[in-house]
Amino acid sequence: MTTLETTAGQVGVTPPPKSSRWNLSQREALTGLLYISPFLIGFVLFSALPMLASLVLSLTNFDPREPDEITFIGLDNYSRLLSDPLVGHALMVTIRFALISVPLTLGIALGVSILVNSPKLRGRNVFRTLFYMPMQIPLVATTLVWIGVLHATTGWLNIGLGAVGVDGPNWLQSVTWVGPALALMGIWAIGNYMLIFIAGLQGVPNELYDAAKVDGAGVLATFRHVTLPQLSPVIFYNLIIALIASFQYFTQAFVVSNGRGDPSNATLFYNLYLYRQGFPFFNMGYASALAWVLVAIVLALTVVLFRTSGRWVFEGGQR
Amino acid sequence: MSHIGRPRRRAAAVLVVFGLLVTACSGSAATSTPADSAAPAASEAPASAAPTTSGEAAEIEWYVGLGTGENEEQIPAEEAVVAAFNEANPNIHLTLTVVDNTEAADTLATRIAAGDSPDIIGPIGIRGLQSFGDQLLDIGPFIESSGVDLSGIDQALIDVYNVNGKQIGIPMAVYSSFFYYNKSLFDEAELAYPPHEVGAQYEGKEWNWATVRDLAMKLTVDDNGNDATSADFDPSKIVQYGLDAQFTEHDARAWGTIFGGSGSAVADDGKTAQWPDNWRTGLQYMYDGITKDHFIPNETAVQALADGNTFQSGRIAMDVVHQWYTCCVYPGEGDPAVTDWDIAVLPVGPDGKVTSKLHADTIGIMDSTENPEAAFTALTYLAASPELIQTWGAMPAVAGQRDAFFTGLQERFAPLDIDWNVSSLMLQYPDNPSHEAFMPNFQEADSANKDLGSKIWNETDLDLPAAIDAHVQTLQGIFDTGG
Numbered sequence: 001m002t003t004l005e006t007t008a009g010q011v012g013v014t015p016p017p018k019s020s021r022w023n024l025s026q027r028e029a030l031t032g033l034l035y036i037s038p039f040l041i042g043f044v045l046f047s048a049l050p051m052l053a054s055l056v057l058s059l060t061n062f063d064p065r066e067p068d069e070i071t072f073i074g075l076d077n078y079s080r081l082l083s084d085p086l087v088g089h090a091l092m093v094t095i096r097f098a099l100i101s102v103p104l105t106l107g108i109a110l111g112v113s114i115l116v117n118s119p120k121l122r123g124r125n126v127f128r129t130l131f132y133m134p135m136q137i138p139l140v141a142t143t144l145v146w147i148g149v150l151h152a153t154t155g156w157l158n159i160g161l162g163a164v165g166v167d168g169p170n171w172l173q174s175v176t177w178v179g180p181a182l183a184l185m186g187i188w189a190i191g192n193y194m195l196i197f198i199a200g201l202q203g204v205p206n207e208l209y210d211a212a213k214v215d216g217a218g219v220l221a222t223f224r225h226v227t228l229p230q231l232s233p234v235i236f237y238n239l240i241i242a243l244i245a246s247f248q249y250f251t252q253a254f255v256v257s258n259g260r261g262d263p264s265n266a267t268l269f270y271n272l273y274l275y276r277q278g279f280p281f282f283n284m285g286y287a288s289a290l291a292w293v294l295v296a297i298v299l300a301l302t303v304v305l306f307r308t309s310g311r312w313v314f315e316g317g318q319r
Numbered sequence: 320m321s322h323i324g325r326p327r328r329r330a331a332a333v334l335v336v337f338g339l340l341v342t343a344c345s346g347s348a349a350t351s352t353p354a355d356s357a358a359p360a361a362s363e364a365p366a367s368a369a370p371t372t373s374g375e376a377a378e379i380e381w382y383v384g385l386g387t388g389e390n391e392e393q394i395p396a397e398e399a400v401v402a403a404f405n406e407a408n409p410n411i412h413l414t415l416t417v418v419d420n421t422e423a424a425d426t427l428a429t430r431i432a433a434g435d436s437p438d439i440i441g442p443i444g445i446r447g448l449q450s451f452g453d454q455l456l457d458i459g460p461f462i463e464s465s466g467v468d469l470s471g472i473d474q475a476l477i478d479v480y481n482v483n484g485k486q487i488g489i490p491m492a493v494y495s496s497f498f499y500y501n502k503s504l505f506d507e508a509e510l511a512y513p514p515h516e517v518g519a520q521y522e523g524k525e526w527n528w529a530t531v532r533d534l535a536m537k538l539t540v541d542d543n544g545n546d547a548t549s550a551d552f553d554p555s556k557i558v559q560y561g562l563d564a565q566f567t568e569h570d571a572r573a574w575g576t577i578f579g580g581s582g583s584a585v586a587d588d589g590k591t592a593q594w595p596d597n598w599r600t601g602l603q604y605m606y607d608g609i610t611k612d613h614f615i616p617n618e619t620a621v622q623a624l625a626d627g628n629t630f631q632s633g634r635i636a637m638d639v640v641h642q643w644y645t646c647c648v649y650p651g652e653g654d655p656a657v658t659d660w661d662i663a664v665l666p667v668g669p670d671g672k673v674t675s676k677l678h679a680d681t682i683g684i685m686d687s688t689e690n691p692e693a694a695f696t697a698l699t700y701l702a703a704s705p706e707l708i709q710t711w712g713a714m715p716a717v718a719g720q721r722d723a724f725f726t727g728l729q730e731r732f733a734p735l736d737i738d739w740n741v742s743s744l745m746l747q748y749p750d751n752p753s754h755e756a757f758m759p760n761f762q763e764a765d766s767a768n769k770d771l772g773s774k775i776w777n778e779t780d781l782d783l784p785a786a787i788d789a790h791v792q793t794l795q796g797i798f799d800t801g802g
Contacts, residue, residue: 064432065454080800085793153623170619173777262569263618263777265770279425281762282450 058288065282077289087290089265090273091297093179097269098246101183106238109190113197114227128198132191139189143255146185147172172256175266182252182267193238200234201227232313240302247298250275270294376412377693381701382437383415384423385447386680387643387711396710404700411693424450431687438694439701441682442491442711445479446755448683450762452482455683459486461695471717475749480681482757488681489702492713494642495745496577496676498663504559504636508538508546513637513663515738517673517748527667528578528604531637535561535614538636547613554613561614564605564639565621565629569772570765571602571790573676576754577639578604580670583752584768584794590759592794594787597670604669606775606783618776633657639665641678642714642742645728650735662741665748675745676754680713714742758794760801767793 022030033040058077062070081087116127134142149156150171158168171181204227212222228235250271253261259276261268274294278287381401383389388397394417401415416437418426424447430436431454440451448455462469469477472490480488498513505512513534514526524530538561539547546552547561567573575582575594579601586593608615616624616635625632630640631648633656651658668674682701684694701707708715708724715721725739758764771790774781 064428065451067432067434151622152619173619173622175777260766260769260773262773264774276766279428280766281760282428283763 054288054291057285058292060285062284062288063282064284073285077286078293080286081289081293086265086268086273087270090261090268090270093261093266093268094247094249094270097179097182097249098243100179101186102239102242102246104183105186105190106193106235106242108187109193109238110197110231110235112190113194113201116194117198117201128194131194134188135191139251140255142188143185143252146188146252147256150181150184173263175264178256178263178266182249182256185252193242196234196238197231200231204230229314233315236305236309236313240305243301243305244298247271247294247301376410377690379411379413379439379688379690379694379697380437381413381415381439381682381697382418382423382427383441384418384420385427385440385443385451386420387713388442388707389417389420389423393710396706400701400704400706404697408696408700411690411696413697427451431685434687436685436687438688438690439682439684439698441488442680442713443488443683444678444680444755445753446765448480448482448487448681449755449757449765451683452487454685454687455485455487456686456688456691456694457485457487458489458684458695458698461691462486462489465695465699467699471719473716473718473746475751476679476716479679479753480683488683489698490679490681490716491702492680492708492711493716493746494678494680494714495742495749496639496641496678497665497741497745498637499630499640499644499648499660500637500663501630501633501635501657502659502661503633503657504538510534510537512661515661515663515741517664517744519664525667526664528601528669531562531666532604532608532612532614535608535637536612537561539614552613557613557616557620559634559636560616560620560624560629561636562608562638563616563621563629563635565627565635566640566644567772569618569769569776570754571768571771571775572598572754574605574772574775575599575601576674576676576750577601577665578668580668580672580674581750581752581754583756584764585756585758585798590798592791592798594791597668599784599787600669602775602787603783606781609776610779610781618773630660631657637663639676641676643678643712645732646712650732659735661735661737662739664741664744673748674750675748677746677749678755679716680711759798763801764794764797767797 059072059074060070061073061076112131115121116124116131118124121127148154150158152158152168152170152173155168155171157171161168169177171177208226208230209222212226217225248271249269253267253269253272254275257263257267257272259272259280261272261276270290271294274287274290277283277290383397387393394415397415397417401413404413405411427437427440436454440455443451461467467489469489476490476493477486480486480490500513502512511522513531514521520526521530521534533548536547538559539552539557540559541553542556542558543551543553547554564574564577567577572582572584575598579595579597579599582595582598584592584594605615609617616629621627621629624634628647629635630638630644631652648657648660650656650660665673665675682698684691684698688694705715705720705723708720709727715724721743725742728739729737767790770793771786774786775783
């Protein structure tokens, strides 16, 4: 508490502030709101309103070339979605990709984070930086580089495979191989997941490792019974982020296929199809309906993951 | 289904446009599109045309990017023409907006939605018109009242831009298609060059696609020097192909037209999907050429040949491409490279006719313009500017300007002596209907045609007749959705 020295040399207590219309908690709330107002304003302008607009759009036949012809069509866009064979196809392309890329990306990110977190590794920070560095390169530039690397005849990968007597596939023009090729490209960008895993690993109490050592646990047993359970909240977080990213997968597929989903729609991811409906085809209403269905799918998957998380995610030492 | 009242429609449109704009302004790493990272427009003009008032110059905006004209080296010539126009027309202020081709259509659509349309758009091809043709002004009355002389342009070309009785543009540039052939490869194989005259025979045989097949197989060679007619030929080690039709963006309509002749994916009723028999024959010819006879490269091989500019690689003997390909063939440059080439006429198709797939460019006026007279004045000035035609590398639609055009090409490609007469000759055999003609729900239907093309190019075990039947069903669904 602050004290004041009076003119008479006496020490006294600070007088209470003048009465205000707002009490302390209200003033604190106002201050807090002021601090976060840049975000709130930005969120309302750049996220909430566009989302609201797209919800309205999804109930219309809006074509940006003919704005005056906008017509309310109820749920027609949603029923069209059920009979559109490319929606199911795009969804399957996305799910297949997620099934390959999510475990692959998270597994490798976890492995790399354990390696670069090891106290036995010299120059850990250098390795961490190197593994994170690709995240700083724009996605389009990265993808263009990978297109060169995966080129059927001049790409480094196939030249390398050829050097050991293996005929590499035509990665980006093959219906079979283009999915794995994209997953392979995804490994390049494990930096964010790796950082989060490292933070999680550093949060595991050393006492647990000491106890495991005393109990005679080996490396694998320690990893399985100490590291993994302690890391499970972080794995859970990364899993949700990776899953959402898989369903939002767009840029690499766009660049690789010239925005078309080639070859033979093998890279027609859900988001790419949504984009094609909204922009090249000008079916903005239908694209909005596709977007809201995507929101529903991702939300449902997230809810399922949260519901099942109690069985394998340890929080505060408990499941 | 109910129609929204006009004020509400306006409100809804404003809400929608607002949403689009703020969405466009916001960024998300996870969902960003290449457009986010694309270079900004090379030249931006003021967004909207000011209304004409007495004493003030009418503001007219010319929007470039939907076709050619957006390359850096083309912009100075366009700016010079705009400056010359403004100097000659003090009552009109013409401004130039150049947008990257990959985002020009989306940008224009968004601007239309926002009530911020430019006044003039183009150059734009026949395919591009299918997207924005409905938004173009009928300039027929202006042509009549102003007495603009179109007598130098073939009526058939003028009619290309007459859509549902509306004259939506004046042809500025035309591009016939024909064979570019690599003379060195013919010389090496000791084979006669393909004919330069329609009706001429090739080594005593009719110049048709069967003759082309035989010739192309002799010109397809593996790395042991065996040609595709040899029993020892190894199709997995091909180093030189007899035939290609490059830069067609795997459009099945384009391929059907090249190898099968003119046709339409839409029946006469304007709403029923179809795939003409001559197109089926043409696509089967092409598919067999890729997968069975191996004289046409598949997509993988195309990517390996000068990154898709196959003729430039020097490893394609004959290539069906348009006049505009003079943009991209550089004799002797690169390694490998084509060094000595000429052009030849296309053969008789399965429909018994010679068909030269035609591309054409025009400029048009948006029907939302507030100053149609001023816009038409600007349009006629632009259409009559040979500098623009030259910088776009286009063959003038006005017949009288072509000699100068071909003289320029002859100088550019000297010492090669190219028979440009072939190009003019092929103009007499345009595809009609155009391979880029109207289809209901055009953008989606066009994309579906490219999906079929992608299958033909990439899949080795395709049952093509069944795939085409399925494609017709897909097209019908798309046509029906488009209403």
